[in-house]
Amino acid sequence: MTTSSAPSAPSANPLDGRIAVVTGASSGIGEASAEHLASLGATVVVLARRADRLADLVARIEKNGGRALAISADVTDTAAVRAAADRVAAELGGADLLFNNAGVMLPAPVEELRTDQWQHQIDLNITGLMNVIGAFVPQLVTSAGERGVADLINTSSIAAQNIFPNFAVYSGTKAYVTHLSRHLRTELGPKNVRVAAIEPGIVGTELQSHVTDAGALEWLDGSKETVDWLTPQDIARTIGFIAALPPRVNLQQVTIMPTGQTG
Template identity: 85%
Template sequence: MTATTNITTKPLTGRVAVVTGASSGIGEACAEHLAQLGARVAVLARRADRLDELVARIGKNGGTAVAIAVDVTDAAAAHAAAGRVAAELGGADLLFNNAGVMLPAPIEELAVDQWQHQIDLNITGLMNVIGAFIPQLVTAAGESGVADLINTSSIAAQNIFPNFAVYAATKAYVTHLSRHLRVELGAKHVRVSAIEPGIVATELQSHVTDEGALQWLAGSRETTEWLTAQDLAETVGFIAALPPRANIQQLTIMPTGQPS
């Protein structure tokens, strides 16, 4: 009876999950939720102090987690992180690629530094992490029959939001890349999924400096109940806990009151 209950309530027991952008928001909530579902979790982000607090909290709640402070825009650092995951946890079979930044502004402002920051983190950082961990995912899938690569995209990959052009373009990259990788990796039992959330209440909005975008976000929050990080965490957990034969290619999750 105990074993059956454990399988039912902790469907990710025995799995090793890597979560990037884990020091706050969606990544933090997801790391805690995956640990609750039974996975051992490696949490990756730049802020070591926040990661240490997260690991302590997961441990207090009966889970297992390892903190790895890393800037994912540094390819060598991402590969070193993968080496630690292999050495300390035996290799990953679930990667939630979540690190990202949103810096909207009118294109005519020529906010070149912000353009580059979004490209570096949302695209280059994503690729660095994929490059570092894909060998582990393929190996794990070959051994157990399933592994997961889950990438955080955005509803902005589909819809038009004025002044969000560069951010939206980086997220369109994430969605389209995910579709292609699913074709490449599905035959090797690595499931690839892209999650496209609408507005989620996280630190992401605090990075915005454009006054027009800030006003739009404030107006949206007054009229719409935004998604929470926990909503996304439960979505990731649901995707990862599906039977190996089932792969959600793309999932759009929106606040009920957000029209587009």
């Protein structure tokens, strides 16, 4: 008599053996995602400028039984990012999961000519993103060839799709991230590197504390009164879900909205 076995339960640690690099890891979405990926079994490399915040994060991860390495670096510094990638290769054998998350949001009316803020957003949201891609994609390709899958996940925003007054420059940088991700998927997908763009709506993070424009602050404050904002942990669980999917599955673009946010 032939018997059929019941389906095996999902692994409690589906990312065992994986090496995940998370940028912008000193707060918000990056911090929460690093902790969550570590809880799923990944060894996590946390990368950001604030060394003290990274040290605290590593201590929490290790206290909970995870493994983590802190690297203090500014993603807009090409040499520092390349040095970080070299360290990951030397100490851990290379990354197979990259959550490219560092970014900044500085809305203001374009006629105010806040060129310093424009440049800061372009430097971090675009140039910094590309520095990280340039440094770590070769490792992802190598890892995918060895294990059959690797992941590049880029943080975009619902602002890449929707229209918000005074957010033109920020929205433009995030539209770049989404469109770039689609193109990279055509290059890297055949090499078993999955590429995803995450487009969150409003998430309660440090981003809002950087905003100085009165109109944008009023809009954000009003939204907080009427909408239950997403949390960094909501996004972290989504990152973990994407990374734990079977190698044949690529969620190339994921829009995550608060239930009550309509725009």
